[in-house]
Amino acid sequence: MIIHPVEIIFHNGRVRITASVSCQAQGISWPEQLWYELPRELEDRLSLRADGFLVALLLQAMSLGEDIHVEGAVSGRLLRNLEIYQSVFSSWFPAALRPVGFIPRDIIAPPAIVGPPAVAAAFSGGVDSTLTLLDHSGLAETDAAYRITHVLFVHGFDIPLAAPEIYDAWAGRFRASLLPLGVELIEVQTNVRQFVDRLPWIWTHGSALGSVALMLEAMLTRFYIPASSPYSDLEPWGSHPITDPLMSTETMEIHHDGCLPRVDKILRIADWPGSKSGLRVCWEHPDSSRNCCRCHNCVMTMIGLELAGTLSHSTTFPESLDYQRVSELIIPIGEIQECESTIARAVNLNRGDLASPLGAALRRSRREARIGRAARHLKQMREGLWRRLFRSSGNS
Incomplete structure (x- = not known):
C-alpha cells in the first residue's frame, strides 16, 4: 500500500486535506483520494504530515497483508506506538489482521503548535460524547491544559455523506447548545469509511476518529475519544483504553475517556x-x-x-x-x-x-446465549468426531 504525498486544496468554500492511496491487492474498489474537509479558517492549523492517513489505513493494510509506504513525514513516536497497536489488534483478530511494516519517507517530530493550543473531543451528541464534554468543559474541568475548547462532529461516519440535510440539522442544534459552554463546534467531512468498510466498523471507528484528530495536530494538544463501555465490560473493540492512546504523537495526546456504566x-x-x-x-x-x-x-x-x-x-x-x-x-x-x-x-x-x-x-x-453456546459446542464435537473417523479410516 502506498500513501502518496498529502495536499491541501479548496473545495466548496472549505479546505480539504487529501492524499491518493494505492494498493497491490486485486479487486479493491475505493476512491482514488482519501480526504478530510474542514472549515477554511483552519487552513493554517492543518497538518501536512501523513500521520492521520497512516492511522486511518493501518487496519486495512493489516487485513490485506501489505506494508505501508508513506511518501511523507511521520511522527517517530507514532510509529513506535503503532507497532504495539498492531500487536494488540492482531492478537484480538488473528484470523483477519496481521502486522505489517512501515516505510516512511521521513521520520520527524511534528512541528510546534501553531496559534493558541486547543483541546478537542469527538462529539456526536450521544451519551458518551456528552459526558466527556461536560466532564472536561468549563463546567467541571479546573485544569486549563485538559479543558475542552473544541468538539469535532464528523460527517461520513454514522451519518452518510449522502445525507447532508441530516448532518446540517444536528450541527445547528449542537452549535446552539455548545455556546453557553464556550466550546466551538468544528464540522468535519471525510470519506474514510469508503476505505475501511471491508472491515467491521466496530473494529475501525477508533482509528478513524484518531485520524481526524491527527489532521489538526498542528492545533491540538489533547484529543478525547469518548468510551463506549465501562471497565467491567471491556472487550476487543475499535476504540479501547489500550489502543486509543497509542495514536498519540510528540505534540498531541489522545485520551480514551469515561469508562462508566x-x-x-x-x-x-x-x-x-x-x-x-x-x-x-x-x-x-x-x-x-x-x-x-x-x-x-x-x-x-x-x-x-x-x-x-x-x-x-x-x-x-x-x-x-x-x-x-x-x-x-x-x-x-x-x-x-x-x-x-x-x-x-x-x-x-x-x-x-x-x-x-x-x-x-x-x-x-x-x-x-446458553443455548447458543451449547449448540456451538455440540457442532464442534460433531466436527471433531467426523475428523477422527476420517483419520481412522486411513484417509488422512
Missing part, C-alpha cells in the same frame, strides 16, 4: 439543557430531528432518562417508553453487566416497573 452516564448528563434538546443516540435510523425510540440503543437510553426523570422533557425522544418493548430486548453478552447495573439502579430508585421488564429481557437473553 451507561446508566450512570445518563443520570449525570440528563439535566443539561443540551441533553434535553439535542441528545442523538440512534445510528440505525438516522433522522434530522429525532431518535427512532425503538432500536436497542434508543430504548436503553430512554430507560436511563426515565430513571433520571427527564424522558418527558427530551424533545429528541418523542415517543413514550414501551415497557413491552423493554421486556423483548435482546441484551448482548458484552452488555450484561451494564444491564445489571441499570436494574440495580432502578431498584434503588423504587422503579420496579422498569426493573421487572428489564430483568425479564436479561433472563431470556442469558438463556438464549
